Amino acid sequence: MRSSWPAGRPQEAPATSRSFKLRKLLLRYYPPGIILEYEDQAGAVQQSSLDLLNLDADTDVEAVCSEIIAQEGLVGESRRGTLRKMVEKLQKKMRTDAGAHQEFRTHKVLKAHMLPLTNCAFNKSGDRFITGSYDRTCKVWDTYSGAEIHSLEGHKNVVYAIAYNNPFGDKIVTGSFDKTCKLWHAETGELLHTLRGHQTEIVCLSFNPQSTVIAAGSMDSTAKLWDVETGTELCSLWGHNAEIVSLSFNTEGGLAVTGSFDHTAKIWDAKSGRCIHTLAGHRAEVSATQFDFVGGIVLSGSIDRTCRLWDVGSGRCIQVKQGHEDEVLDVAFDTTGNKFVSASADATARIYSTASGECLHELGGHELEVSKVAFNPPGTKVITASSDKTCRLWDARTGECLQVLEGHTDEIFSCAFNYEGDFIITGSKDNTCRIWRA
Incomplete structure (x- = not known):
């Protein structure tokens, strides 16, 4: 306990x-x-x-x-x-x-945007979700009806990173190649703040769990933190030597982790902006980072074909996981932090035990790279999104492929479960978003 x-x-x-x-x-x-x-x-x-x-x-x-x-x-x-x-x-x-052995079926196919999608995300209750696009907009959708609720317009370039302030779900933040973030009221679609200061494209962002701070990472090698209420900049995170492509907070909201193409990840004090630890050891770009739920471990994935576990207190690397034959493109913990999964350009994903470091299952079946991976909330299933135009659902306990989600006509690069685990959204380069329902 x-x-x-x-x-x-x-x-x-x-x-x-x-x-x-x-x-x-x-x-x-x-x-x-x-x-x-x-x-x-x-x-x-x-x-x-x-x-x-x-x-x-x-x-x-x-x-x-x-x-x-x-x-x-x-x-x-x-x-x-x-x-x-x-x-x-x-x-x-x-x-x-x-x-539960749910069979997911296509619920809605949304011609969501005029240009390819970039990302998608559910709110906490799962009754709404958002999609970002190269068409410079973010759209808010009703999960059950597939109806468009809002089109959040105002960015002058690609809307690349998007997020709800879960668990509250009353605000949305969008990050764009136009160098700005915008904060929106989720119910009305009203623009609350435009967050400026970055010199180049914004590629990752996050609310802290308390919904008081927004952080964004940029191709300008910095991250910035803003106050949600006022829209004022709180601090800048300086120290990386290349673009920041991954950013998230720990559960308590006091720490943030960034992953960079400079081959390192960094742990930051989210209040002062001070770098607490530089996590050095990867031999190529860091593609993804995440805290476990307790906040004692950071997981990182890298183009060097490995993922690593780091002790947050000391900044020391405690495990190096090898086995993938190509770049690791995404990593994720389950909700408890007892397991984690890695996705690779070698067309596989791998499930590990956090405590022992043992590879429990290798998930093979995709024909092309796996770019995104996630556990469902109970931690019983894993979803993988691939360039082969499909997503696959896997049993996290046995490694068995339970279902192939087919229908997209181009690569899938975004997927998400809702909190209850009975809806999935997938976003594709084919300009559509699909809602799948168990």
Whole structure:
């Protein structure tokens, strides 16, 4: 069990129980955990999480409850019955997810843009998604009907990077080859801020999980952080010697990681912009980076055909994974961080155990390079997108190919699951976006 506390929150049980008042307990399915909503000493409502990242369908429920009660002063013995029901509900969901063999079918084919798509992304609830395009627009779509809700227009060049501020879903940020980012109201389509300062194309961006900061990485070798509320620049991340192509925050939002064509990744203090560690060891461009959920490990993939795991605290490389016969183009953790997957130009993907470093499965079947890869929220399936015009769904536990998603007429370079895992969106160079429904 891992506890995640807001700053200043005491963790000692006696002080916690006297100083704070528990309001309610909430379930979180992906990754599995329990959210504590409580009043602090000033009466303000706060949240902290009990992360049950190693919970499985066979874990002893009473042992989990006892550990929570022993470690968390807000949750006394009187809450054991409630805890038991919540852990059992998490396990029931795990068994349901494990037993589900959904067949995805084409739900909608959207002639989304006049020119090829660049990226696509769901909001948290999955009822809406966005697409970016070479036609200089980002469009907002209704997942169920396929109707266009908004066309976000104003960029003067390719809209390359896009994101919702999940889990809130009320804002959208777009990054463009016109050197700017734009922040939009997701419900109205109103332009809230234009974020300027980069000297060349913007190719990656992210909200922090708290939706207070936007970060963008550029071909000008820097990243910049802006305040979501005011649109003002907070700091610039200086230090890379080539374009930054990957950027993300840790779960707490205090750290950011960037991956660059200068063969390194860097970990930054997201408040000050100070570089904490330079992750050096790759022998070619870094193509993708990501924190695990706990935030203790960074995963990087590289054109040198390897992926690496790095310890965030020390900046030390703790694993080097070899085996791909061509460039590693994408990497991703599952929601718990217990597994990760790499995608390669050798037309395969590989699933690894984070703890042991063992390659659990090699996913072979595509005819051309695999450019994108992702786990579904439960971590039971992996989706791969390929230049061979197909996506494939794989069983993450066995490595079996469950389904080939066919219909696009050109390479697919973007794919995503919704939070429930029952919808998939795929974006293609054929100018269309497809919605797949289980």
